[in-house]
Amino acid sequence: MHQQMTATAVTLGQIQQQLATVADNIANVGTTGYKSRDAKFIDLLVQQIDNMRPADIDGTDEANRLTPDGIRRGSGARIGDTSLDLASGSIKQTDNPLDLALTDDHQFFTVALTSGNGTATTAYTRAGDFNVQPDPADPNTLRLLTKSGMAVLGTNGQPITIPAHYQSIHIDRTGSINVELASGAQVNAGQLGLVTVSRPQLLESQGNSLYTLPNLAQLGIGLNQVVQQVPAADGSVAQGKLENSNVDLTKEMADLINLQHNYQLNARSISISDQMSGLVNSMLH
Template sequence: MQRQMMATAVTLGQIQQQLATVADNIANVGTTGYKSRDAKFTDLLVQQIDNMRPADTDQTDQQNRLTPSGIRDGSGARIGDTSVDLSMGAIKQTDNPLDLALTNDHQFFTVNHGGATAYTRSGAFNAQPDPNDPNTLRLLTKSGEAVLGANGQPITLPANYRNLQISSAGAITAELPSGARVNAGQLGLVTVSRPQLLENQGNSVYTLPNLAQLGIGMNEVVQPVAANRGSVAQGKLENSNVDLTKEMADLINLQHNYQLNARSVTIGDQMAGLVNGLLR
């Protein structure tokens, strides 16, 4: 009885974690560049408890048996993997020259997050004055991270630019009031070939774990985008790829699973009470 209640309690905790994942997806249904996550369950350790038989036991009951004899005692379930879905979200037109979308589903912009390189699909950028230089503007994400160039340095724009053009390869050209056109940098675009390693830091920003500890080289996970492979679309944004219908269906199923497991704990407690009453 205690084993059953412990296994159920473990499963309840894991269902709560999956509920949190689904709730996070639903909460970000309108977040630019957000990628949904999906948690999958796996069984924990299962113990086979066989019946004890004398050596001369008749084997008739074993013939044509489709299931193993004895009892398979499980230990509950756990979330084995939480995968990120990099499928494209819908592209919407904004006509804002600082709004950028990526039309290749595995490409990312690079940004500075806490002094380290991070990755985002949210191209809702803005230009803010550089406190150290009144003649330049810093290109930032909505949450304030500096957008990095192909050289790994923050991108800056002329403070008095009149127009801005960004090519599909990420080359930024600023037009000055005089009509002169100047090169304002190159967006740092990368392809993430192993997206399941990405760790969500909020605001559609992702970082990578310590790859050296995993025995993985950076070039096995992140590769710079070649100039002819860029997919930047200026004046557009990528919506979240969350399928609200699927998430609501998952939420209902998880609630039913939680109720069923909670009921199992209640019944186990009632049965333990009956047993204790008989032993008095």
């Protein structure tokens, strides 16, 4: 009985984690470029408890028995995998020249993410709601940044900069940035560093629709096995548009209700087990 209570308590903790995943999806239903996650449960260790066969006691023949002797006692369940859904969200028109959407499911923008100790690492995002800010080192230059202030990287891995006081900006589907100055001169400001992530389940969320990769060397995986630069001909940039979150609110609400029912059922199971333990103790005393 106590083992059953332990198994149920373990499952309750995992249900809470799945509830947190669903709640996170619902909270980000309006977040640009957000990709939903789905948690899957798997069984923990299952113990086979064999009873003494009746044939060993009175010679009863059980050759035609259809069910195995004994019982299988589980140890609860845990979340085995939280998969990232890369399905495209709906595209909305904004007509802002710095708003960019990617129409290919597995393509990402690359940005520079600076950690607390000042180390910069490459992060990946589908959120193309970019803006420009003056470069502190050069007043005649603007830096292309994400909404959270991260530098957008080009194909060379360096932050993209744009001439200040530009008149118009055009970004084609390949990610090439062409700027028209007030004088009418045309300037190429580089090309967006677009990549394809072939193993998206390795991506780790950093918030603000940003993802990074774990230490691939420890996993025995090369970076080129996970991330490949997008050839210019395969670019899928759409200017003046943004990709909405791909969260299916109806599905998430249904999952939330089911999880609440599962949680209540498991909690009720612990309560009943506790009552039965109390009844047994009162009978023994």
